[in-house]
Amino acid sequence: MRRIGSTLFILAAAFSASAQQKIKKDTVSLGEVIVSASRKPEVLDKVPSSVTVVSRKTLERDLTITTDITEILANEVPGLAPSAQTNSNVGQSLRGRSVLIMIDGIPQSTPLRNGEVDLRSIDPAVLERVDVLKGATAIYGNGATGGLINYITLTPKDAGAISGKTTLNLTGSLTSPKNSLGGRVGQLLYGRIGKFDYTVSGVYEQNGEFKDAKGNILGNNYSLGETESYNGFVKLGYEPARRQRIQLMYNYYSSQQNSNYTLVNGDFLTGKPATGVLGKQPGEPTGVKGNHNLQLSYQADSLIGGTSLHADAYYTSRDDIFYVSIGRFEGGDGQSHTLSKKKGLRFMFSSPLTKMGSLSYGTDIIGDVTSQPLVDGRVWVPEMKMFNVAPFAETEWTFLDNIILKGGVRIEKVKIGVEDYTTLRITNAAGGTVTPSFAVKGGDLKYTATLFNAGLRYNRFPLFTPYASFSQGFSVADVGLALRDAKVDNISKINTEAVLVNNYELGFVSKYKQLRFELTGFVSTSKLGAEMVYDVNTDLFNVARTPERIYGFEAAVQYSPLHNLDMGASYSYVEGKADTGRIDDKYDAYLNGRRIAAPKIGANIHYRPVNGLEVGLQYTGIQERNRFVKLPSGLYKGNEGIVKAYNLFNLNASYRLTKNALVTLGVENLFNEDYFPARSQWFMIPGFYSKGKGRAFNIGIAVNY
Template sequence: MFNQLQRLLVTTGTLSAATILAMATRADAKDAVAPRITTTVTDWVTQIEAAIVQIIDVQIAETEAGLQVVLETTDGRLATPVTTTSGDAVILEIPNTRLSLSVGETFEQFAPAEGIALVSVTNLPDNRVQISITGTDAPPQAEVSADAGSLFLSVVPGIETATDLGDETIEDEAIRLVVTATRTEEDILDVPRSVTVITREEIEQQSRVTPNFYDTLGTLVPGLGPPNQADRSNAQTLRGRGTLFLIDGVPVESNLLGGNGLRGLDPAIIERVEVVRGPTGLYGSGATGGVINIITRRPEEASTAWAEFGISADLGALEDDSFAYDLGFGGSGTEGRLDYVLNFSAQFTDQFYDAEGDVIPQSFPTLAESTILSGFGRLGFDLTDEQRIQLSVNHIRDRQDVDNLADPIVRDIPGRQKARAVEFALDFDDVEEPGSTSTNVDLTYSHDNVGGSRLQAQAYYYDIGVRDLPFDGRNGIFLDVISYGEFESEAYGGRLQIETPITQLLELLWGADYRNERNQRILDILDPDAFDAGVARSIDQRTQNPPYVIDQLGLFAQLQWELSPSFTLSGGIRQEFVELSVDDYTTIFGDDVEGGEVDFDATVFNIGAVYRATDNLSLFTSFSQGFSAPGFATVLGSPPPIFSIDEGFEELEPQTVDNYEIGVRGQWGNVQASLAGFYAYSDLGSFVREIPGSSRVRVGRAPQRNYGVEATLDWQPAEQWRLGGTFTWNEGESDFNDDGEFLALGTFSVQPWKLTAYVENQTTPTWNNRLQLLYSGNRDRAFDDGIETVPMEEYITFDLISQLQLGEGTLSLAVENLLDTQYFPVFAQVLSGFNDANYRAARGRRISLTYSISF
């Protein structure tokens, strides 16, 4: 451990020195044209900081009319704030300014005066400071004046009008911490569930280490499996069960593919990510482990553009084929009642190397040799002050070249063997290259006052196709052929929800959801002679997963009752109707299956309570039920003997999960913390189970229970320092044989315990450094119970992120796997139980350099 720490300090010091050297080089270049000669790095940093006005103190005093906010500066040269209104808040944004308080980087004061709920002052990217003043009933009025090195805001509380009812929108996210993943906006302290909110700044920061969205979630979200360095979220469950992915409240996953297709999601289009941990039925089928709601970027009041360029490479030998590049540009703005957001990005990757200097083989979930192109657009129009319509389109195209494959020889070597890459350039003749293409379109209409209620209606379309790398199943491994398949999923649907205030303290949310989804998987059988010669050419097609259609209709109602200022009760019900339709088909193994239709429904409930012990501390408890149809593709593709759609109801029957949770969370100035425990049980679980002696899996259906503990802590002990972390421990068992004996679930379902930690230092007002670690523990329960063929081994990784304000933009230096540790991600360890050719090592030490700018 001492040697690791010593290496960490030496490496960190070296990288910091390299950053300073780059800064000095930049300074020397500026000296060539600057009238004043800068002779040291310190002088250069001082020049940059001198151009930024520092706010050193924030004071609030109550007045007869409302309150006064005073911002004290170093020299009083604050620019005139840009003022906007959003919901019940007035927002003032000051450019070329930074908040530099003696304690913390954020100022907050709750209920400083009657009619004022919150005053907050925070730093924004690109040297901007935002002041948000939220009214209790309506947006306050703020008058700005300046005198003797200070900026004064005279604030008068707003007066509620009839049109203010239901006026809170998703744009309130920048004002106070709310959770739209529960389908209504709420203060996070009033939600009777475990909740994680990831801001745009956090997402952008983590994307400097890796742009893979799944890895960002695995690093930041407690309860979620650790990063798996793959193009999908396999072996990355939430509390040991399935996760429902949403974009702006619309499901972006399928029964066949889950939440695949998001690894190329550009962080620049994300405003925030909200995660509700634990089963919920609010969005229908799929959220037995929780909901991850990706909220896309909101338009700016003034026209704004942004751009970034990044380059990364493995540090082992800086091999030419380890370089990767990413670039992106976009813009947003508002013109009268019209607003827009546009963004385009591209990622180009080559090979990746492990810590031992070996190429990581290109097996199906890797990210190597990829070209990812993505585009996002949103156009919104305010029909009236109360009505709005907007159209959003997001498209991601990912294609992968093949220069190597996993060497099959490792299958025949005794003992656990690391996957090896063997050079093998493969051209694709009459079939498309590996990769994925996804498109989602969302049309939203909202009306803030329909007889005193707020209405929101959405219509959407979602389409995704995924092609994995060819699989050489010769020698009897899989069908004795070379297979190359495409997953196809298409869905359309609509959502309607209405928020109706019954009394001032009682509010009802009600509505309906509809979704029609079609899935199938077709396998191309490749010509073996052409394949050995480096050409993928189809000679036959077989149906691995027959076309099947799922129709879903859900009706829901949710009630929230504020019994007192400190006690809130909420509860709801959802009725779900599902129909599965499958035609007669023959499995890929030659078994004939009679098709048909199966109808089933489920009724799920939830109830929760929150007690505000103080303004900063809340206690919560809840009972919630989640509902999920099993992975029909696995059931239909590998059915049990003598199976038909009409008679195989137990294999097809959905699961209902009962979840019990208790927790506490608090936000005290410079400390934020949470602790929660949960227990979830289902009479008929749904989990992936290995078929011994084969490379196949099947869906297990038996009683299932999951339980665990999650904790978070963030602390800002001084103005320049931030530190914290998360802790996740969960376990799960199933009564596989229905004999009362519960055995451990496999690691596909339950990942090892996880610990994350970080320390962040604002070294100067323009230079920030963050060191973070992730520890994934051992897990051998499933191995000991005979459920898995290999135990899961522990590993620990460190990452460094250094960000420097340069001019109008930010230069970021990130080092992934700082200590160059050789380890194997959890997903690779799980797959090695089937085949050592899947036992891929993780990436070694890798450096990334990114410059981003907004203007």
């Protein structure tokens, strides 16, 4: 069973050791709802825009079902496109645009060559919460044209000298258990000694084979079946004086597939899913080979005149490996990987202006080196060296105790240097030339943009709390994609103009006793688009730079009718069109499935019938989206496939055996829905036309001490 036996031995040994230790209460908790919706932490009720906070409690519930953060967020965040249940988050847009992924404010995304694998950057077990800010924003820099997702890592609160948590899980398929068993072990230690605090965590997970509702192997292009994942996390804090803190954080994450199967392509026309047959998988294991994040930060809240300072320096590097392209490149098969290294320095001062207002101001500096070579050394996308300086200022005013006004400005200055390079000759299945190889003269690409944001919120009446906002986002789009598919001999001739997005949002929150309802409408416009269009004839992706308009709405309700019963539901709808210039109507063509997700319904219920027992049911429904006309072949144009509706239910339950020992059970796809995830449907590419997971289980135990 390919190392499963040894994994289970490790799990059993770890449990035996942890069960003999003295148990203490786990004191890591979310606490007050503070979010990173601006450059300084603020209370959620003061934010004049739509923010979803996935709390520690919610993460722990969802982890009893799945550890895939792309699936967790898709189930919890209205406006985020469905998960494809793979290592790749291709098409998992936020409100139809790209999302910037961060860990404690450190950018994980690679907008210079967007491989769309950045959602899986850290194990959710070390997260305190996830802040999702929707709509274009420039507060953290380049790449957040659809919003940002900030993974906030654990920090101990009110802990003793040593506390900890040991978790053990056994996973597998309920439709065909053979070779599907997997395991997970996690160890968390944290504490506070005088002015010093620490958090240390290690997680290891090995998945067995993933099966569909009929018990068949899922197609293994980026599948999370047969993957091994590691996460090591350390956070050290020191408070030299009252209201000052120095903090050092390091996180390492790796998740790669080691499959015993080779791919058997699917067929969209016949409905045949991609699957696998026994055999050696070509190339290196796909997935996150290594993602490193190192951050040193300093915070002081007691400077002259009440001014506070928050400064940090960080370094991050990641290596993401993609599948082998058979016969695509001159010289044989090719397997690419994106390499990205970032160094950043940021500082921000926050000063009170009056009793009603404050001003925050600072500068972000970042150096980013990104490339996409083949693993054998051939250059597909050359190194792009970006240097970005961005001064910014934000102000907040409170009038009559209930009117909150915010505004800000950010100036982006970006320079990207590219050396002379030679494109790779791209071939078709017969070995013929699709694009020739030729020399391209390098040079510098420069961008300057001034971005604004403003928001207003009125908190006088809990029954109706309206808000409105305008914000702008900036992205250099996918420069690497343009470079690798260059058809000209000089990068100055390549259309690499940056994308500037305007986001308009209007919404309200209504609270009555144990009921909370929020409704948000939005419009997002840009003069340039960054849509990648797949050409079935050339097997290439090209960037379509056309004006775009995206719009939609989101509704979410939470209700606790009893002290032991919590319920929630949400609905999100997004639509988008581009102006292709074909007809007088300004926006005449729908954006495809890679950009615009089908409507999504979410619901959950959590019931605690007796002390120590909780049972929950989670529902995610993906609705139909049918906007495009079939080709004579019966296929659709690239990324335009019809998305047919499907409905997924997940069960989670927990029972407290003792004061500090919790047993958990999760059942994914409870009713064993036989379906193709939305991406498989609109993507249509034979190697990715894979079904979703069938019914699967996750049994675990957590011991706090």
